[in-house]
Amino acid sequence: MLNWEMIKDLHVIQKLHQILGKWFSLDLVFLDEFGKLQSDLDPSSFEFNSYLFKNQITSPKGKEIFLQDLDSAVTLLNNSDEKVLEFDTFYPGVKGMINEVRADGAMVGYVIAYSFADSNFASSDSEKLIKKMEDIGHLKEEAELAAKKLSRLESFQLDYLKELMALYSDEISTYQQEITSREQRIKDLNSEVSNKYRYHMMIGKSKKMQQIYSLLEKISSSESTILVQGENGTGKELVAKAIHYNSPRKDKLFLAQNCSAFNDNLLDSELFGHVKGAFTGAVKDKKGLFAMADGGTLFLDEIGDTSLTMQVKLLRVLQEGTFTPVGSTTPQKVSVRIIAATNKPLKEMIAKGEFREDLYYRINVINVNLPPLRDRNEDIPLLMEHFLEKKCAEKGHQLKTFSKKCLEKMLDYSWAGNIRELENEIERLIVLAGEDNIITPDLLSARILEKTGGSGATGGLKGINTNGSLKEALSELEAYMIKEGLKRTNFNKSKLAKELGISRAGLIMKVDKYGLDKRVKKAS
Ligand SMILES: Nc1ncnc2c1ncn2[C@@H]1O[C@H](COP(=O)(O)OP(=O)(O)OP(=O)(O)O)[C@@H](O)[C@H]1O
Ligand SMILES: [Mg+2]
Incomplete structure (x- = not known):
């Protein structure tokens, strides 16, 4: 199950939504794997980019129609071999785009971009649309404005849109995969340290x-x-x-x-x-x-x-x-x-x-x-638990626990090779926590806290330009994603290429193009 609330909070996702709004006046909504709407479309919290959509959602009949359109879009996509499809809606000439989201090979949901028309949309289509809207109870002025404001996308823009949608679902699936692996590691941490996970005083099950x-x-x-x-x-x-x-x-x-x-x-x-x-x-x-x-x-x-x-x-x-x-x-x-x-x-x-x-x-x-610690990451949760117990006992404290956020931060950090670094960090946390039994992330050493989590979950995209051409914005976004990805994977290009769904050679070219190479970065 995806945590859509968290996904909506991802900077990358928010930024993509902004770009879509700015360039195409489109809105994005999410559906879970059963096709159920996961976006809260309350106009008081949802910032609509599409005028038609906003009007539609605020009319009871319109909302019902929207949900029916979603159902048929999902059916259409499920019955095709495509990952992304344009679909027609109840409103004549008005279209949406649906993109599947997969994580670890499984279907986890859909992303929908709505609403637009293609460049063939003529004034006769506009009249049909206005008529239909009036039929279901929209005011004439509203309907006229909606038809006027509806984005007409050229075919090259539709291609961009497809590319953006693919980016979306890639981001979501990368994020999801990280969550799953993190949850697995947290589960490992909670499972007991059994004997085969240790030899004398040595801990590790790798x-x-x-x-x-x-x-x-x-x-x-x-x-x-x-x-x-x-x-x-x-x-x-x-x-x-x-x-x-x-x-x-x-x-x-x-x-x-x-x-x-x-x-x-x-x-x-x-x-x-x-x-x-x-x-x-x-x-x-x-x-x-x-x-x-x-x-x-x-x-x-x-x-x-x-x-x-x-x-x-x-x-x-x-x-x-x-x-x-x-x-x-x-x-x-x-x-x-x-x-x-x-x-x-x-x-x-x-x-x-x-x-x-x-x-x-x-x-x-x-x-x-x-082997150094970095070659046996799967031992980190066990070692964390081991040091926590050991140090709490040494210092005469009751056994403390890490808060979930703190655990996540520690698991996201790339520990080098020296186990003492981990051991010392835990000792430090126990001392700083004092009488508190829960160790919170604010106590973490800056280098661990600052490590930005995957998919830009905590990263910022503030610098990204939404005013230039779409191509520039996409390039900037791409450069940003690669830069963050390189940090996250410790410059492991094969791993990152896999995550981004591009070839290693392709990634190297892009790293070169954006000047993101480690050496270049150090020099600047
Ligand atoms: N597998 C392990 N399980 C639990 N604790 C470990 C493990 N490996 C190392 N440690 C802990 O990490 C610290 C460093 O271990 P140790 O002194 O044995 O390493 P070392 O290789 O001799 O280090 P150095 O090269 O600095 O002499 C110790 O506190 C030790 O208890
Ligand atoms: Mg030694």
Whole structure:
């Protein structure tokens, strides 16, 4: 079911109505999929463009006739293979145009443009029309004025009209598809987080995450060294913990060391420990992480940041299971499982001589490659719910909920790759909401709030020119729709082309024509 009220509020739709009014003195009405009128034609709220239509609707008989005309237009269209058709009405020479609206392949309604005549409309037709109007009770002056004001459209104008009608139904169907997918996502959000949607502390039901889970399931019990790769904030540390806590070593320690945070000497002493007097300040023996993690797991984070010297030492522990504390001469033996992580392209670093190939092969026995958040959008609702619960509990709040509008805004935002961005936003919202149990959209960070929703639902068309030629207005409208669409799809031209129902090549040409390319935009 379409929400026609919302559709009527769309800027694009309102603007199209204005253009139709300005150029052709036509009005637009909407019918649902059963052909039932969805427009409120009360003259106190509906701004009529067509004089005849306004008069017709305000006369009881006229309204009845209008509804009958709609019924026959729907029947006519349903029995034809066309998407858009001109139809004759009760009034001689007066026509309308009907266009079907589909969303996700299903018929969801109709848009009707009314009323006009074609260029053959002669003064004899005018007399017939006036006569007919008088017959059903219109005043003579009204009827005469209606006939006088009736738009006579040339055939090229009818073509424009058809194009505009097609734009209408495309806009509605794009909008509808977005609503459906958003509603599906909201439904997902409300469904419970079941076990197969998580592995240890990791959340996600996307295919990509399911694949990660089954890989982790297989490798946890093995003793192999593991290399976890992925962009910042994709959950590398979480994976390391999940492996440890599902492995036979789970009752021993899991220790983590960020290898980039230290200089070589300090890292040496952190990892391998030192003996008293090894260097100034070494006042007593210190146990290193390798010794402490004996029997457990050591997570070497940011391994791509280690020096070549450190890499040699790490290679030795991995190969021989022994290490020597700083200042000592006696090697110690340990059983530590190593999980390493990095967001650096180690292969490229090897080529440049920045990372030892032998160490790479030694740690990369099994590789876990984590997808960024933008590649698993379907996990976002689950993650939102997860962080909401987690953060509310951490902050000692009752469980809050997102208002529908707030949820919509968050789902519309294109989250990059780093899960922390989402996590931090939710934490921020909980803090800002204070004692309120409902999180409202006004609390959202500006970048999320400002992201304009699809189909120009919140976008503005204020700048569009309705005074120049129709062609100019259409071009401007087209440029506007493409510009908004590019923003909405993150410059995904294939996706946008599909949405707009044009070829990718066609879209690229238009982007070029209107200078909407990302680079061009930045430069200006
Ligand atoms: N699949 C997930 N489910 C739930 N929370 C997640 C998931 N992935 C990441 N997080 C959360 O996102 C944050 C970042 O995760 P983590 O520290 O594991 O990422 P990382 O890849 O090690 O990041 P960095 O590259 O910055 O070191 C953490 O708070 C973590 O709890
Ligand atoms: Mg990390």
